[in-house]
Amino acid sequence: MFKLKIALIDDDQERAHFIKTSLIEHDFDVVACLTIDYVNLFKLEHLNADIILLDMDNPHRDIIENCVSQFNLPTVLFTKNSHKDTIKSAIDAGVTAYIVDGIDPEKLQTILEISIEQFRKHKKLEDDLKETKTKLADRKDIEKAKVLLMQLHGLSEDSAFQLLRKNAMSHRMTMGEMSRRLLDAQALLNNQLKD
Secondary structure (H helix, E strand, C coil), X not given: CCCCEEEEEECCHHHXXXXXXXXXXXXXXXXXXXXXXXXHHCCHHHCCCCEEEEECCCCCHHHHHHHHHHHCCCEEEEECCCCHHHHHHHHHHCCCEEEECCCCHHHHHHXXXXXXXXXXXXXXXXXXXXXXXXXXXXXXXXXXXXXXXXXXXXXXXXXXXXXXXXXXXXXXXXXXXXXXXXXXXXXXXXXXXXX
């Protein structure tokens, strides 16, 4: 069976070593075992971890955000802290799962697999949203660039579009990028003429 590579990050060194030993005994692959103090000094991408397992008595949003942004991996937080505000803060900071309980190696495989799947779905939604926003911005810029070409050169809408497309292809860029270059150049010329 495929072994998940776990990076264990804890705010208590003794507990971290105890958990690491327990996880290894239950056939998990612990590729890193760090205390929170050393997280910034470490690069998990060199270990090829699949997931971060955070174990914290008092979860702090800034620490969680740091782990989530620095490592860009599914992050499962185990804590005894069940305060509503702390849970909301941790979720807002980007944890994939917030487990109010100790780490039970018997249940952990399922929790980690579900968390990884949730992380993948969330990333796909983020990527889809980013792509949609980019396409929308491109459309707006292409329309503006077409209007500019039509005004400057007396072209029809179709001719302006074809000119943009031809130049984008010859410069190996998207039409959105070519449109932004044209619009930026026009803005620069307009500013120079004003001065």
